[in-house]
Amino acid sequence: MHKERVEKVLSAMQQQHISQMIISDPASIFYLLGKWIHPGERMLVLYLSLEENHKLFINELFPVHEDLGVDKVWFKDTDQPVTLLAQHMEGENVVGIDKNWPSHFLLTLMEHKSDCNYVNGSLLIDQIRSVKDxxxxxxxxxxxxxxxxxxxxxxxxxxxxxxxxxxxxxxxxxxxxxxxxxxxxxxxxxxxxxxxxxxxxxxxxxxxxxxxxxxxxxxxxxxxxxxxxxxxxxxxxxxxxxxxxxxxxxxxxxxxxxxxxxxxxxxxxxxxxxxxxxxxxxxxxxxxxxxxxxxxxxxxxxxxxxxxxxxxxxxxxxxxxxxxxxxxxxxxxxxxxxxxxxxxxxxxxxxxxxxxxx
CATH class of the missing domain: 3.90.230.10 (Creatinase/methionine aminopeptidase superfamily)
Structure with a gap:
């Protein structure tokens, strides 16, 4: 994990009153974790929260065994990954969503967590990525x-x-x-x-x-x-x-x-x-x-x-x-x-x- 980059994201989340972020774009995940993962049609989510309850939700198909500085939550092809994600999320809060996250994942999550307010969180990360270290x-x-x-x-x-x-x-x-x-x-x-x-x-x-x-x-x-x-x-x-x-x-x-x-x-x-x-x-x-x-x-x-x-x-x-x-x-x-x-x-x-x- 690039701690300084993650801290910038968390600081921006706090300023914009976004308590949780769902990041699915492989390029942004690489930017924050230093690891490329190309999930195809399968769900891949880096979940960040102001409560420091960070998780990487990843299919067992992808052999990512090195320490990325964040807890991994594994699932199989036969599991319901969005349900798993919803179980780890916090309650009534503003959730930033990656602009590239497929709608079938988002709509399912909204059914599970109808008490949350969903916003486009991509601009926050895009602006941080635009300034190179x-x-x-x-x-x-x-x-x-x-x-x-x-x-x-x-x-x-x-x-x-x-x-x-x-x-x-x-x-x-x-x-x-x-x-x-x-x-x-x-x-x-x-x-x-x-x-x-x-x-x-x-x-x-x-x-x-x-x-x-x-x-x-x-x-x-x-x-x-x-x-x-x-x-x-x-x-x-x-x-x-x-x-x-x-x-x-x-x-x-x-x-x-x-x-x-x-x-x-x-x-x-x-x-x-x-x-x-x-x-x-x-x-x-x-x-x-x-x-x-x-x-x-x-x-x-x-x-x-x-x-x-x-x-x-x-x-x-x-x-x-x-x-x-x-x-x-x-x-x-x-x-x-x-x-x-x-x-x-x-x-x-x-x-x-x-x-x-x-």
Missing amino acids: SLERDLMRKASSFNDTAMGSIIHLLSSTHTEKEMAQKLLAIYEELGTEGPSFDPIIAYGANAADPHHGPGNGILKEGDSIIIDIGCKHASYCADMTRTFFYKSASEKAQKVYNIVKEANARAISIIKPGVRFCDIDAAARSYIEEQGYGKYFTHRTGHSIGIEVHDFGDVSAVNTDSVAPGMIFSIEPGIYLPGEFGVRIEDLVLVTEDGCEVLNKFSKELSVIG
Whole structure:
């Protein structure tokens, strides 16, 4: 058990008058206990209470025998785990429920414990997870370093004889050779007109001279996710392509330049978006400027026009403006940034200068 993290959750529970928490999200359980358990359709619950009556409810199918700092309550497939959970819970109180807990578990619990008041407790943990401690920051730095190395390796393999899909397969081999835990998400490798689709899945596309190449990749290190995007050009880049690239690069820089504690996420988004709009490409920047990241590649929180929350030291999120011209090409440049006490640290060191390869 990460005692300091659990204490933060308990303190937040007390402030929000939540006496009990039912946590089922495997990522949040890993965050608090340091152990991944993937239960599938079976119930898995970390139960926390202000009375320190903490329990981990777990199916005997999962051989978790190490001491996790919390009492385990085992059950079999033939047992009624929600009934077991209800028997261990306290009386009339406010219960925080994980937003991802299946409704058939929740509805059954509400029948057993109709005297409790149920609220969405996920935001409480999400906000705590959004501020990384020193250990998490170091793991994110290392994951990003691995990703920088992988980017350098993959671009040297690009050629007109390899499809997007084949390059994605080569990337997996690179991650394995580096000793990572594999990809943190399905890689995006897109050539030419395919790069105008922000979420293009690698297919049978082949490089042609003048194509833009979007490479959006991420690996995992010690359960923490990296994410970075770079755009290259194959053999040549037209004047229009160079212009668009430099607009996106400047938008990326402008957003990063204003990041410091107290700045709102929406203002960071505006720093990138307003510049792209000024240059006449606003309607081609079709997504938010970034997302939070950590144990999950998309943690709680984002860099968007509607997020008025302020950034705080320890937060890590992406800055990834893009311009996508249908039928022509796309450009995206993405870095991960860590908010510091007086600014931010860019975790990715791979060059963002316009690069023509091949």
